[in-house]
Amino acid sequence: MIGVVYLGNNPKTEERLKYIPGQLVTTAKTYKEAAKACVPRQITHKEYFIVFFEQNVLNEDITAITYLQTNCKNIYIILLTNELSEQDRRKYQQCGVNDTISKEASVTEINKKIQFIYDRKEILFDSKEPKYKILQFKMPLWKRIFDIIFSSIAIIVLSPVFLITAIAIKMESKGPVLFKSKRVGTNYTIFDFLKFRSMYTDASERLKELSKTQNQYTRKATADNDNIPNKTSPLAEQTEPTMTPTGVGAEIMINNEEVMLVGDDFLVAESEFNKQKDESINNAFVKIENDPRITRVGRFIRKYSIDELPQLFNILRGDMSIVGNRPLPLYEAEKLTDDNCIDRFMAPAGLTGLWQVEKRGKGGAMSAEERKQLDIIYGQTYNFAMDMKIILRTLTAFVQKDDV
Incomplete structure (x- = not known):
């Protein structure tokens, strides 16, 4: 059971909170009144409380929030604010604010926030961990050991392929052999993502124009x-x-x-x-059909996934795992920051993953929404057996059927 408490005196906010479906909202004018409202009424069942805290004077707010976190158990404080400086944000976070939402948030947005918290109540209300550190993924030991062994062996065995590919790329076009791009992986961590260069060196300048006319999504x-x-x-x-x-x-x-x-x-x-x-x-996933920016060598190494091999070094240094959700470019990842997408990044970033093998099973036809949902499913259910199945399916179906 979750109770909702509003601490503030904004009539418009009070009016919105009245229309939250299935929720009885208690309004408090002082932080001590709010603390009393957050006292559990049942002994046999756990009760949780979401406190919507209207931003006011910083020092007074810190006193109030500290009091609530000290004297109340199982509470989650959401600061109602329009804008915060980075310095103020840190101060509010340090004293116990768990989340923020706009003062002008609609009834729908507030209800979605409550539902998101309710779905994760067993984690978010765990008093043993600081709540602002809760949504962090930690790589299991078995997965990290497997990644190190697998990637090390693969790099040694495939070293002739690395050498031949590097020579072919240099012979066909000017530019570096490796292409580095900033990608967003586990816990929204940004790292340098490695690939063999498969495009001409001026490819990025034409991406904007091409994505408008040829993006299949x-x-x-x-x-x-x-x-x-x-x-x-x-x-x-x-x-x-x-x-x-x-x-x-x-x-x-x-x-x-x-x-x-x-x-x-x-x-x-x-x-x-x-x-x-x-x-x-x-439409966060930009994918161009029959991309003219790709070199002849690039088309070949993409067809057989050879361009992905340098990511074995990403795996070896801990940026990625063998199996996981594909790390996204910055401009794509920033579009996947709402509550429904967070679980996608609370999982390993990987060389191959669930949607890659499912895509090939569907003949390459898969929407961006289907990919996103499969990423979320993997993040919630992955285990050693699942990883082995994905690796085997990847090895037996690595030749892409579609020219994308």
């Missing part, structure tokens, strides 16, 4: 968007809103049915905004 979204009506709702022009907008990001109700989000230069239904946000997340 965004074309469908573009076609769908052609059928979306203008963001400005005709309803808004005909109907008097029941709540006056308060500025950028305000929300109003029309006919007590649809929530409209109001900005400086737009008026859009909340449902439409969420749909566009989901499409943006789903």
Whole structure:
């Protein structure tokens, strides 16, 4: 059971919290009142409390938050704030704030936050660990030992392939043999990701233009968007809103049915905004068909996954594992930071993974959403037996059927 407590005196926030489905929200004006509201009422069942703390004066807030964390068990404090400097953020975190959310967050956003916490209550309310360090993945010892042994043997056995590939790349085009890019792996850690160069040296300059015209994931979204009506709702022009907008990001109700989000230069239904946000997340994976930026050697080494072999050195130094979720470029990873995607990064970053072998089983046809969900499933269920099955399936099906 989870109780929700609001500590603050903002009428608009109180109004939003009243409409949280299935939650009885207790309002407190002082931190001592909030502490009393967080006292468990049942002895036989564990009770957890989420405290929405309205930001005020920093020193007073620190006193209040410290008191709550000291005197209350099983609480999770969410700071309602619009903007924080890095220095203030650290101070709030050190005194016990576990999370933040915008003061203008909608009912939907608040409810999603509560549901996210509820789904992970056994972890987030573990008083033995600092809550701001909870969502951290730690590589199991068996997996790290296997990675070191496997990668070391593979590097020795494949050393002739490394040498031949390096010579072929240098003979065909100018530039370095290895390509380094910043990737985001486990726990959102950024590292230098190694590959044999398979593109011409000016490839990155043309990525922006090519991704607009040839991205196999965004074309469908573009076609769908052609059928979306203008963001400005005709309803808004005909109907008097029941709540006056308060500025950028305000929300109003029309006919007590649809929530409209109001900005400086737009008026859009909340449902439409969420749909566009989901499409943006789903299209984080940029993939170009028949990419003209790839060299002839590059096309060959990609077809047989030889371009991936330098990642054995990433594995040896601990950046990655043999099996895991593929590390993403920075611009893709930043689109996968909402609550539904966090579990993808609470798992090893890998050379091969669940969606890679599943993709080949489906003839290469797999949406970005399917890939994301398989990454999440692997992060939640991986074990030694699963890793061995993925490695065997990778070795028997490494030749890609599609030219991407």
